[in-house]
Structures are given as structure tokens and as C-alpha cells.
Amino acid sequence: MNWNIALDAPLARRKARGARKSASTQQLWSLVLRWAVRLGAGFTALVLAVLVGYILVKGVPNLSLDLFAWEYNTENVSLMPALVNTLLMTALSLLIAAPLGVGAAIYLTEYARRGNRLVGLVRIAAETLSGIPSILYGLFGSLCFVVALGMGLSLISGALTLSIMVLPLILRTTEEALLAVPDSYREGSFGLGAGRLRTTLRVVLPSAAPGVLSGVMLAIGRIVGESAALIYTAGTVPKVASSLFSSTRTLSVHMYAIASEGLYINQSYATAVVLLALVAAIHLFSAQIAAKIGGGTNGKV
Amino acid sequence: MLSACVSILAVALICIFIFANGLPGMMKIGPWRFLTGTRWKPSAGQFGILPMILGSVYVTFGALVVGLPAGLLTAVYLSRFAGVRAKKVLRPAVSLLAGVPSVVYGFFGLVVIVPLVRELFGGSGSSLLSACLLLGVMILPTIASVSESALNAVPESYYEGALALGTTHERAVFTVVLPAAKSGMLAATILGVGRAVGEAMAVMMVAGNRAVIPDSLTKGVRTMTSNIALEMGYAADLHREALIATAVVLFAFVLVINLAFSIVKRRAKL
Structure with missing residues (x-):
């Protein structure tokens, strides 16, 4: 043999x-x-x-029309207010987190000199942030925003908490996308006499846009699915938020509330379907973006 | 563009707030009594979180037993065995599984796993076992996707070299490629551990939440995370401080896990 x-x-x-x-x-x-x-x-x-x-x-x-009624009451167990709140919460959190995350990433890749100690520090900080469990964010949010800053259980407390939570996610993906932009683009732009700011905003950022977008999509997915961080920051009032400072409940929190009450099992199933559909849609969309960039190797981590 | 400092600021703020609020409470109770006390009876002024610490450890360990083999094997399959079509189906499935919100997992556990455990093993069903099974499923996609990228990073020449020496496909994968991706897979495992330790909602919904050290798999447990999430709503005074002190302990756990992860990751160069 x-x-x-x-x-x-x-x-x-x-x-x-x-x-x-x-x-x-x-x-x-x-x-x-x-x-x-x-x-x-x-x-x-x-x-x-x-x-x-x-x-x-x-x-x-x-799934029935009752579930999508505008007002929540104990009879229809409507998820509509929660859905609207989820959208509001997502928009608000992104409004805070996206500029910060993208700005930080731009600083790290375009402005900071190599071997700058701040860069290492920011990276360590971002890594630490991304490992902190969501319940700790919730606790921190309730201590800091709700109590210490007196914002109460509110949309804004929740959004601030969440924006800290998704910050490292946006920062990391944006940074990766910016690093992937070939240096020749920058050199070309400098060669044409553009300054650093103009180069970054007009040349580098647009070519990294799909990467930035996929980071934002990941963040949206995380915000939509989050519950532990919100219970003690945004509260559980099942109404559409009327102002920044009114308490709200997002779809995930709503799901948790009705599932643990145990009175509305059927509605819980239906709510779970809506939540899953939402997550799957976000997922599909971000997968498409990722495919467009041609599959960065580290994007999945 | 000094918005970069925000993340540093955020970490500092979180540390300050949690430690400043938690440590005094811990001191009042006595650190030793707090960490090793076996009784958690806030109404009687007894705050021992050993049951919760052990609960977290048990649940995490159980989740690894469930999720690790399946996760790693899935990664191996995706990376080295699957055909193009199988990959096309399974890879999105894994990442979708990673994106499912934890409340949905919790709900699934509540309506499927808990009754199942009740039928098969007796007891109330809300138990250590249910929590382990559920968490195992939850960390599976994390482990699978991270170790898959570690496996993909192994140079093709290793595998080809092994084949050229006449070994079979399976042996080449398991004796040559796997060892080369070892530290990446370790990093994946640590990430999974981090996720299991930090999970609150899903565990809370299926674990039974008894603040007692469990003596069997079918008894209820309470983890540190669910301890915070359960009682934060109504706690006051020392009780509240004790909960925040629990968060300090949890934070310390997470920092250690993070540190381990970044050390391993640096070595693996993921």
C-alpha cells in the first residue's frame, strides 16, 4: 500500500x-x-x-389590525406606539452617536500622527465600551442621565445611553472603511491643492461611505434589539413619546413587558414576529451594502 | 476633530459613576461579607452575592458546554467543508441568529425550552438547565462567525501542504488547519463568554431567578445581571447601593474577560 x-x-x-x-x-x-x-x-x-x-x-x-391601533390599551395590546418609539429612539441615538463615531474615526485615521498615544487610548476605550454588557449601560444611564442630570425616565436618557453603547460599533466600522481607502486618493487630492479637511470630506469620506453605512446599520440593529439598557433609562410607558423628556417603551421593551406579564401570549407571538421581521429587514439591507463593498474580511466580527 | 475623546470620556464616566455609587455600599456591607455571603435578603439587610456570582459562572460554563462544540464545528463546516450553496444559506443564517434580539430569545426560551425542560426533567422548568441551553444557542453564532474568520485566515498553503503529503481532507483540516487557528478560536470563545456573562433579559426570563446557590440542574438560578435588572426598579438606600455594587463586581468580571480577549486577539492578529 x-x-x-x-x-x-x-x-x-x-x-x-x-x-x-x-x-x-x-x-x-x-x-x-x-x-x-x-x-x-x-x-x-x-x-x-x-x-x-x-x-x-x-x-x-x-397578527391583526388591532395590534397596529394607534392607542395602546389592555384590550388591543397594540404595538404601534412601541414601534413609533423605536423609530424615534433609533433616530435620536444615531443623531448623537453617528457624528461622534464618524468624527472620532476620521480623527484616528486622517489626523492623528502614527504612534500618537491618544490613538491607543481611544482604541482601548472603544474596545472596553464594546465589551460592557447592556445592563451595565442601563445602570449607568439611570445613575447618570436619569438621576444625576435630572432627565428622568425619558426618550432622551434612553437615546444618550444607547448612543454611548453603539459608539464603538460605528467608530470601528468607520475606521476600517477609512483605512481601506487607498492612499493614492489622498495624495491625488493633495496634489490638486486641496487641504486636509477638504480631502477628507470630499474624497476620502465619500469613497468610504458604504462602510460607514454598514456600521450605522449594525448600530440600528443593536438599538432595535436592545431592551436591558432601556428599562431603567427610557421607562416602559406604552405611549408615543410626546416630547424628549417623556417616558417611552420601544418594541423590545414592549415585547419583554407583555411576555413576562404572561397575559397576552398570543400578542407576544405576534409582536415577536414584527420584531424579527424588523431585524431581518435591517440585516438584509446591511448585508446588501456589505456585498456592494465586496466583503471586508473583518466586517463580521 | 477631537470628538475622538468622547469614547474615552464615556469610559471614564461609566467607571466613575458605577464605582462611586457602588463602592460605598460595598464598604458599608463589608467587602468580604458582600462577596462571599450566601444569603441575599434585602428586606432583612442581608446582602451576600455569592449565589449570583456562582450563578453567572455556572450559567456561562453550561452555555459553553452547549454552544462551543456546535459553534466551532459550524465554523469548520463553513470554512472548509461547505459547498457554495450550503454556504450561501448557512452564513446569513448564522449572522441573522447573531442579530436576533435577546428578548426574542428569552421569549422563545419561555414558551419552548422551559416547558420542555419541565416535561423531561421535572421541576418548574425555569432552571439552570434552561438558561444554559438558551445561552448556548445565543453564543453559538458569535463563536461560529469569529472562529470562521480565524479559520479563513489560515494560509491555504498549510492545508495544501498537508494534502500533498497524502493525508485526507478531514485530517488535514483537523490536524493542520485547526491548530493554526487555535488562538483565533480561543478569542471567539472568550467573546462568547463575555456575551454569556453580560446577558440579562433572556436569562432573567428562563432561569427562575432564585437567589440561592443551585444544587441541581433543574433548580432556579439568578445571575449578577438579572439580579440588577430584577430589583433595580424598586430598590432603595442600601439595597440600591448593594445592587450597584453587584454591577461593580460584574464590571470587574467583564474587564478581566476583555483583557483576556485583547491579549489573545493580539496574539492571533485577527
């Missing part, structure tokens, strides 16, 4: 025991491993199928 001779070579580094294995044991192991891998992947696919399938099957029949 030629096989055995050939097999000895890669295994020489390993233990002699392995080298003496017969070809048939090898084949067996390969088979076992192949199936283990398939099983693992199958498990993952199954989990998603069961999760989504179950919620769709139980939820879609319960």
Missing part, C-alpha cells in the same frame, strides 16, 4: 503511534470527523429554523 508510506510523512512530527495507524482507521476517523462537522452545522441550522419557524407559525395567525 502506497498510502501508508505517504501517510508517514506528515505524521512523523506527531507521535509514532499515529504513524502506525492503518489506512482503514484513518478512513474511519475521517468519516467520523466529517459527520461531526456536518452535525454541528446541522444543529446550528436547525436552531435557527426552529426558532424562526416556531415564532412565525405561532405569531402570524395572531
Whole structure:
């Protein structure tokens, strides 16, 4: 058997025991491993199928017009106010976080000199921020914005908390996108006599736009799905927010509230469907953007 | 463009607020009694968070047992086994799974996993086991997608070299490619641990939330995160301070995990 001779070579580094294995044991192991891998992947696919399938099957029949009534009351358990609040919250958080995140990324890539100590510090800070669990953000938000700054349980407290939460996400993706812009673009622009600011705003930023956009989409996904950080900052009042300082509940918080009350199981299923649909839509959209850039390697992390 | 400093400022603010509010409480209770006390009875003035610390550790460990093998195998499959079509289906599925909000996971756990555990193992169903299963599912996509990019980063020549030496596809992947991606996969695991430790809502909905050290898999547990989320709404005075002190402990955990992650990541050069 030629096989055995050939097999000895890669295994020489390993233990002699392995080298003496017969070809048939090898084949067996390969088979076992192949199936283990398939099983693992199958498990993952199954989990998603069961999760989504179950919620769709139980939820879609319960979708009714009542759920989308403008006013919430205990009879219709409408999710409309929560949906509107979610949009408001998302818009407001992005309004705060996006300029900061993009600005920080521009500073880090375009302005800071290499080896600047501030750059390292910002990076460490952003990394720390992205690892903090959302409940800690919630606690911080309630201590800082709600109590110390006296904003109360309100839309603005929630939005501020969330904008700190998504800041590192936007910063990182924007930075990556800016770094991917070839230096020749910048040099060309400088060569034409443009200043640094003009180069950044007119040349570098537009060519990095899809990357920036995908960061923003990720942030939206996170904001929409967030609940723990909002319960103690934005509150749980199921009405459309009338001002920046009125308490609101977003769709996720709404979902949590009605699911844990346990009185409206059917409506919970339906709400879950809407929430899932929203997340999936955001996801699809950002995947499309990502595909347009041609799949950055680190985007998924 | 000094908006860069905002993130530094934010970290500093968070540290200051949480520590300034939490440490005095911890001091009042006594750090040692706080960390190792086994009784959490706010109404009786007893604040021991050992059950919650252990709860977090158990739940995280259980989640790893469930999520790690499946996550890693999925990554291997996606990176080295899947055909083009399977990849096209599975990869978006994994990233969608990562994007599902935790309340939806929690709800799913509440209506599916909890009754299932109740049927199969007895007890109330809201238990350590349910929490482990649910969290395992939640960290699976994180582990899968990060380790997949680690596996993809292994130079193709390693794999080809192994094949050229006459070994099979599977052996080449498991004995050559996997070891090369080891530290990337470790980083993925640590990220998964971070997510499991920090998860509050989903765990709260399925874990039963008894503030007692669980003595079996079917008993309820309470983690540090759910301790904060559950009682923050109505706590006052020392109780409130104790909750914030819990957050300090949680924060310390997270910082250690982050540190481990960035060290491993630097080594892996992800």
C-alpha cells in the first residue's frame, strides 16, 4: 500500500503511534470527523429554523389590525406606539452617536500622527465600551442621565445611553472603511491643492461611505434589539413619546413587558414576529451594502 | 476633530459613576461579607452575592458546554467543508441568529425550552438547565462567525501542504488547519463568554431567578445581571447601593474577560 508510506510523512512530527495507524482507521476517523462537522452545522441550522419557524407559525395567525391601533390599551395590546418609539429612539441615538463615531474615526485615521498615544487610548476605550454588557449601560444611564442630570425616565436618557453603547460599533466600522481607502486618493487630492479637511470630506469620506453605512446599520440593529439598557433609562410607558423628556417603551421593551406579564401570549407571538421581521429587514439591507463593498474580511466580527 | 475623546470620556464616566455609587455600599456591607455571603435578603439587610456570582459562572460554563462544540464545528463546516450553496444559506443564517434580539430569545426560551425542560426533567422548568441551553444557542453564532474568520485566515498553503503529503481532507483540516487557528478560536470563545456573562433579559426570563446557590440542574438560578435588572426598579438606600455594587463586581468580571480577549486577539492578529 502506497498510502501508508505517504501517510508517514506528515505524521512523523506527531507521535509514532499515529504513524502506525492503518489506512482503514484513518478512513474511519475521517468519516467520523466529517459527520461531526456536518452535525454541528446541522444543529446550528436547525436552531435557527426552529426558532424562526416556531415564532412565525405561532405569531402570524395572531397578527391583526388591532395590534397596529394607534392607542395602546389592555384590550388591543397594540404595538404601534412601541414601534413609533423605536423609530424615534433609533433616530435620536444615531443623531448623537453617528457624528461622534464618524468624527472620532476620521480623527484616528486622517489626523492623528502614527504612534500618537491618544490613538491607543481611544482604541482601548472603544474596545472596553464594546465589551460592557447592556445592563451595565442601563445602570449607568439611570445613575447618570436619569438621576444625576435630572432627565428622568425619558426618550432622551434612553437615546444618550444607547448612543454611548453603539459608539464603538460605528467608530470601528468607520475606521476600517477609512483605512481601506487607498492612499493614492489622498495624495491625488493633495496634489490638486486641496487641504486636509477638504480631502477628507470630499474624497476620502465619500469613497468610504458604504462602510460607514454598514456600521450605522449594525448600530440600528443593536438599538432595535436592545431592551436591558432601556428599562431603567427610557421607562416602559406604552405611549408615543410626546416630547424628549417623556417616558417611552420601544418594541423590545414592549415585547419583554407583555411576555413576562404572561397575559397576552398570543400578542407576544405576534409582536415577536414584527420584531424579527424588523431585524431581518435591517440585516438584509446591511448585508446588501456589505456585498456592494465586496466583503471586508473583518466586517463580521 | 477631537470628538475622538468622547469614547474615552464615556469610559471614564461609566467607571466613575458605577464605582462611586457602588463602592460605598460595598464598604458599608463589608467587602468580604458582600462577596462571599450566601444569603441575599434585602428586606432583612442581608446582602451576600455569592449565589449570583456562582450563578453567572455556572450559567456561562453550561452555555459553553452547549454552544462551543456546535459553534466551532459550524465554523469548520463553513470554512472548509461547505459547498457554495450550503454556504450561501448557512452564513446569513448564522449572522441573522447573531442579530436576533435577546428578548426574542428569552421569549422563545419561555414558551419552548422551559416547558420542555419541565416535561423531561421535572421541576418548574425555569432552571439552570434552561438558561444554559438558551445561552448556548445565543453564543453559538458569535463563536461560529469569529472562529470562521480565524479559520479563513489560515494560509491555504498549510492545508495544501498537508494534502500533498497524502493525508485526507478531514485530517488535514483537523490536524493542520485547526491548530493554526487555535488562538483565533480561543478569542471567539472568550467573546462568547463575555456575551454569556453580560446577558440579562433572556436569562432573567428562563432561569427562575432564585437567589440561592443551585444544587441541581433543574433548580432556579439568578445571575449578577438579572439580579440588577430584577430589583433595580424598586430598590432603595442600601439595597440600591448593594445592587450597584453587584454591577461593580460584574464590571470587574467583564474587564478581566476583555483583557483576556485583547491579549489573545493580539496574539492571533485577527
